[in-house]
Amino acid sequence: MKKSDRRLALVNYLTDNPFATDEQLAERFGVSVPTIRLDRAVLQIPEARERIRRVAAGQHDSVRALAQEEVLGEITELQLDRYAVSILEVQPAHAFRRTSIVRGHVLFGQLNSLAVAVTNADVALTAKTELRFHRSVSVGETVVGRVDVVARRFGVTKCRTVSTCDSEVVVDGTIWVVQATEAYAQR
Template structure:
């Protein structure tokens, strides 16, 4: 189907409301128009660029990161509530992919998720003890990975953080991280 501008613009607005993480690139593919056309549409509709939109979505000024320096987070922090959840985005560039296949290397997705699991911990010291991870879909250069971390359990000095990463609506990575923190007394044997 070929969209006229009049039909496309309200639809575009709907898409962005439903998924504020959607990029101009993805929208251009959806409507089979150029990225430039999407940018003009957004300008006319006064819809800000994705990065600004996402910051608008974050419900409030997010909590300050405690366990590491914010610039040590792999990707860009979008939202954070300590000991609860965190969101970051990572734009996959040429430096992140295997040169031959253009597929993102697993350790970059791991690094994004792992640093998010560290960042969500409400402690000055948070270290990874164990992790189980799955790479569920290949990620290409030019794609944007949104990682969402949730604290699943806090038990003494151990915290379990579940991280799921998506490109658009597609899950690409899943991980369970067992984090060690310093400030809580070890209670594992007592509970």
């Protein structure tokens, strides 16, 4: 593929997949990571983290039930009482040292914090979870978590959850979140 064709294809691909890393782009286009970085520099396309931040800045409501930095991963989309999406770039601190496999509570934490964040309440707490882990995740992978509100009743929000890596489901299930009063939450 010619350089000009590759750069045009890169722009088109990133329009549909703004969270793709340089490594994923290099593999997709059959070139080295430095070549992708040079192409991005010439085209003035920021690195993946900055692209995530830009998408996130324009596509979500404000989190109410917890501080933004308490959400595990980077929120890219949030519509209170509807859905939320976050991206977690797996680092060595998220995994067991010996195997480089991500700890289960990290994957749970991403989905759980999203379920609390999507709840339109000042205080929200996890009431119940039912999750299935389908495959392990390794350091260097990017996990996309999505939570959709499927029901609300008597102050309880039921959320359908799914985490994927490269479009493959790694965790899915249901999380119920209860809206609590400030007094109840401080007990």
